[in-house]
Amino acid sequence: MTNIANLANKTSGFKNLNTIILVGTLVLMLGIINWEIFQKEQQIRQGDLVYLELAPVDPRSLMQGDYMALRFKMSNDIRSALKLIQEELTQEELVQTEQNLAEANREWRQLPNSDGYVVVSFDSRNIASYKALYNQQDLAANEMKLLYRVRDGSIKFATNAFFFQEGHASIYESAQYGEFRVNSNGEPLLTAMFDAELNKLLKP
């Protein structure tokens, strides 16, 4: 009898530990995800408001049923700045043989993946314009830094697509600006699309 009791005790000990792990993991998971949700909601409510102007995208790929591809004018400025840096680097490093030039050209065409900050200044309507790449410099009162990511050769602010319900594409055709909320780390969050007069584009 004591053997059975011991066995039961032992297994119930395992069971207790398992239960703690089971519930502990659940609490941890939901805690993390809800904390993240809370953070994002705070950012949407209290983050700095910034509008970025859209650059024309190939119209065939602009609307894809339930999302629109996004490219911001700021990306072009960043691209030019990054390529300038790259060019200088390759010119310094490489002996200008023909083969090296070809290699440099190949690298030049495609930006390598990286994360970085860009310094933007904004006007009275909170529309951002490009100032410089961020390099630990001090920021003026009407300036802020904004996180960008280079992935597969294209420059992204938060996301490169804006999702909407299927069939609502016509509402967003007049989009001119993307509205972002930026937190203290410079991480942007896309919240809505706006037209040329800064009217929010809403679903009917």
Add this chain to the structure above:
Amino acid sequence: MTSNRHQLIELIEQGAIEKDKINAALIISQVQPRSNDWLNFFNQLLAWLGGLAITFSVLFFVAFNWDEMGKFAKFALVELLVVLAVAAYYKLNTLTHQASISSDHAVSKNAQVPKLTESVAKVPLFMAAIFFGVLLALFGQTYQTGADPWQLFFNWAVLILPWVIIGRLSALWMLWIGLINLSILLYYMNFGGALGFFINQELNSLWVIFFFNTLALACWELLSQRYTWLSARWAPRLLAIASGTCITWLMIGSILGFSDESYLSSGFSEIGMLPVMIWPVWLIAMYLGYRKYQQDLFMLAGILLSVNIVVICFVISHWLEAIGEIGFLLISNMMIAMAAGSAIWLRKINKEWQS
């Protein structure tokens, strides 16, 4: 190949089994399942199908009502499902535990009543792990943070790891290994070059996936000697397919990379000689492991497939142009001969194991 069925038929024909005991023999030799086996099977099947149906129904429900439901309603729904699934797992687990203790006391009494099998009790835990992934995906879709896709799967895998460990379920471990594989693949696709998939920079992902799956396979086979719940053969076979595909592909790349005529050679030029050293080691390890320690015909067949592919690829890339038109005939004959030879060898080994 002599299966149980054939052996039994032979025995019956020889009159070695008495007529009125044939039914019992059928059941003992596992040719005919018992009614309990059927009940078990339906139990498992319905539990898994039910779990799958609930998961998909949630997915479609959220997608269809994307705009009608507020984002908090969606989060609340999925979080509630995670909690419910965990609660269901806890409840079922306690029930099976009690059942197993009480059956120790009264073995004969409840023998006819189909017990809640352990693996059925674990279905809710598997679902909870899936629902958590749905929750992560919902978060990413709602806030569009622009995080790299591999992070989703990696975070998912890391956070469900404790459940995977306490779950002691093959399917959960395979889910976890699959998630890690997916995040490795997405990571290298994200940070690789713009060249075609499986060529050049993506070679790194092939190497990493090969090593990860081979390691997982080795661990699985070693641990399954100790833990019976790891004994399901489909899992290590899937792992072996993943590791074998990667190393065979790398080997092909190596062959094509060193034959200058191939138009693919530029893409494979960076692959180097490493596969030529690793592939034979992999072959020998797999052969010894599955011939001697864990007899598995499926794995041996996989090794042969890999060998056949590599040999044919070598012949085509090095000799086809030199031989000329007749080469196609010779190579197709060679393929047939090698495939037939492999089949004969496999039959021989199977006979050897059965006797």
